Amino acid sequence: MSGWGAIVIGGGLHGLSAALQLGRRGAKVLLLEADRVGAHASGASAAGVRTLGRDPAEIPIAVAALEMWRGIAGLVGEDCGFVQSGQVKVAETEAELAQLGERVAKVRALGWEHEEVIDRAELRRVLPAVAPHCVGGMIVRTDGFAIAYRTVLAFRRAAEAAGVVVREHSPVRGLERSGGTWRVRLDGGVTEGAPIVVNAAGAWGPRVAMLAGERIPIGYSAFMMLLTSPLPPFVTPVVGATGRPLSFKQLASGHVMIGGGHKGTGDLETGTYRLDIDRAAYSARTALELFPALEGSEIVHAWCGIEGVGEDDLPIIGLGRSEGLVHAFGFSGHGFAIAPAVGEMVAQLALYGQSNLPVAPFNPFRFS
Amino acid sequence: MAERIVIVGGGPAGQAAAALLPEARLIARPDETAWHGEPGTVWLLRDGAVEPLGFDTLVIAAPVPRLAIAFGCAMRGWQPVVDEAGRTSVPGIHAAGAIIGAVTAEEAARHGRIIAQSILGLAPEGTILSADLPEDEEERRSLSHGFTPREAAVARLGEHGDTTDLFGPRLGEPILLFPASPVPLAALAARTTTPPAQRARQYDAFMQREQE
The missing domain is CATH 3.50.50.60 (FAD/NAD(P)-binding domain)
Structure with missing residues (x-):
């Protein structure tokens, strides 16, 4: 045809x-x-x-795109599980916080005002469960996640x-x-x-x-994700780290999804992938260090998505x-x-x- | 170095295989759990710690299909495809008992013995008939040693057949999921204290061949 x-x-x-x-x-x-x-x-x-x-x-x-997400049900007929939870990038050291400050200043100089730097007190208000060593962060309050x-x-x-x-x-x-x-x-x-x-x-x-x-x-990577057993609610925004790869969120079901950059390996011939357990372990460690509430949880699922990556x-x-x-x-x-x-x-x-x-x-x- | 034989599963199939393979390392719950695998290695949870265990020969004698999938074994539904001697499509990996459809302890134990006899090079006492194994002898052979899952699948179904049920074993799931059983996050986290280097992006070997 x-x-x-x-x-x-x-x-x-x-x-x-x-x-x-x-x-x-x-x-x-x-x-x-x-x-x-x-x-x-x-x-x-x-x-x-x-x-x-x-x-x-x-x-x-x-x-x-964020504007479109706010009206996603109008575009595709359902809300896709989208929530405007906010997204926070946590600074674990003063040096990282300074780096985030420079970043926000640079973006504001370009005319964009969605990002803001937050101090230790505000970080604890938006992330009550964050580990004590975290000194501040960068936030976009209108960001979020979908399913x-x-x-x-x-x-x-x-x-x-x-x-x-x-x-x-x-x-x-x-x-x-x-x-x-x-x-x-x-x-x-x-x-x-x-x-x-x-x-x-x-x-x-x-x-x-x-x-x-x-x-x-261009190249490709198999980005790795971990999912924990369900936990009582302890974090609302999506959380990233500044000095190491991490992205972290708690779903409405209580499960915590951990990703943000560590990679397994992918095979384009078969479309299959292989986890990298030691790198998954370091993702788990980073998440645990930022959120001690994860201590008793289990990893119930782990997977990779094969994705094209530009230089x-x-x-x-x-x-x-x-x-x-x-x-x-x-x-x-x-x-x-x-x-x-x-x-x-x-x-x-x-x-x-x-x-x-x-x-x-x-x-x-x-x-x- | 002696051949390292690992048996996963302490049920009738694993016990029967272990009885004939005294040198083998038997992984059985609750003391040890084989929660994931990659070529030549099973990942154990043991005394609350995560550790790798190398093997040359592996017998999967527990109902853990995600473990078989992790090694790339060709699957039909949730069962690894095996030949008469319980060999999966991955060299050195065998499957016995409930995971390949045994419904009685006797049948599972018989699987375990046949696989052990085959590993020892003895004449096996019979054959393992994987549920729904193709009747054609040539097809059966194509599912044994030396074939990649894709080759085994293609041999069965033809170059353009729908091979997804065999070599793309997502089994109705949108994305293939691991591990075979849950692992404590803190035990996994305890494996490493230093940040690993970021893995470099991969390049498509097919594209690079074309370029040359």
Whole structure:
């Protein structure tokens, strides 16, 4: 079958968000997912909705996305478990607190006022259970978190309601451009065609780019997450550390989700991953040192999400060299929050060749 | 160094295997729990501490499918796929008893003995029939030694078959989860006091081959 307006490759949150926005703009969209929707980074995400501590290049997108999260039920039909719990980055030393102060000053000089520095007393007011050695922090009170897989499914349903056809277990084997149309070759001799292709294939994005003859050779990581047994409520905001990798939150169920940067290893051939127990152990240690209330808990689940990572830890978002190709992948472990806004950017790039939000820092070819 | 044989599970299958393999290390609850694994290593919880235990040969004789999945064993549903001698798709790893469908203690013990006999190079007293094992002999062979889970899956189902139930063993879960059993956070945290280096990003071997 042919006659598609756009083909989106990748059924993660970014592919679904782009498909939703293209569908709402009247395009007839086919979304192809090699595995199952949300099978990797999107479903495995810590699902932080964070403007706090963003690279300056990402701030406009993160701020626009946070506005969309506040009305997420209007966008996708349900609230995705989103709560505006706030996000705090804790300083464990005076030197770290000074570093956070410089950061906030730098961001304010750029005209953004969402971040603020908080002292020891205010830190204890927002985080009563934090360890005594913590001296202060940086906070965005309007940030929060959602529930990852629930969000993926909500975006899928909304996309389908907008007319998007989602086809799982459909790996793309070839991409050829001729006569203003992309021929997308699938298994079993099936070919689909559309004038627009969106590469939202996450860690597999470089492979899809290569099928179109474009070299965007970024790396990938398997970001590791831990989930504890349920505990009585002791922390409301999402908590990060300044001097070591950590992201930490307590869900409504009482379970505590611990992530924030330590990595296992991933295998792109099989889509499987391997935990790194010693690094998981250090994540557990960091969490325990910041929140002694974790002492009696157990790790009940641990997992990794395989995610594309740029050399500068920033995503690939932009037009390909070939006509009718848009790349949006490699969100480097912090793409979940910005997915609603990036979907709009991708739809704008695909249909109009430009985006309302600044896209230049994410140029797909900036490394070559 | 002598071959290190580890048996996980102190039920009838594990006990029967251990009886024939006196050199083997038997991991049994409540003293020790094998809560996770990676190639060549099982992770134990023992006396409230987390520690790795290396092995050359492993017998999974406890109903802990997430342990088999952690080693990359080809799965059908929640059961590792095994051949006549209880070998999983991963060389050196065997599965016996309830985890491969034994419903009586006698059947589980028979699995344990057959696997031990096979490890010792003795003629096994019979064959293990994994539930739903393919009848075709060639297919059965394809599920034994020397195959990666993907190869075993592809051999069974063809290059473009739906192999997800075998080598992508998420078993209906959105994301594959570990560990096989809960582990105390404080015990895990006690393993390390110094920050590990951040692991560098990985690069796609396939892309690098294409480049050359």
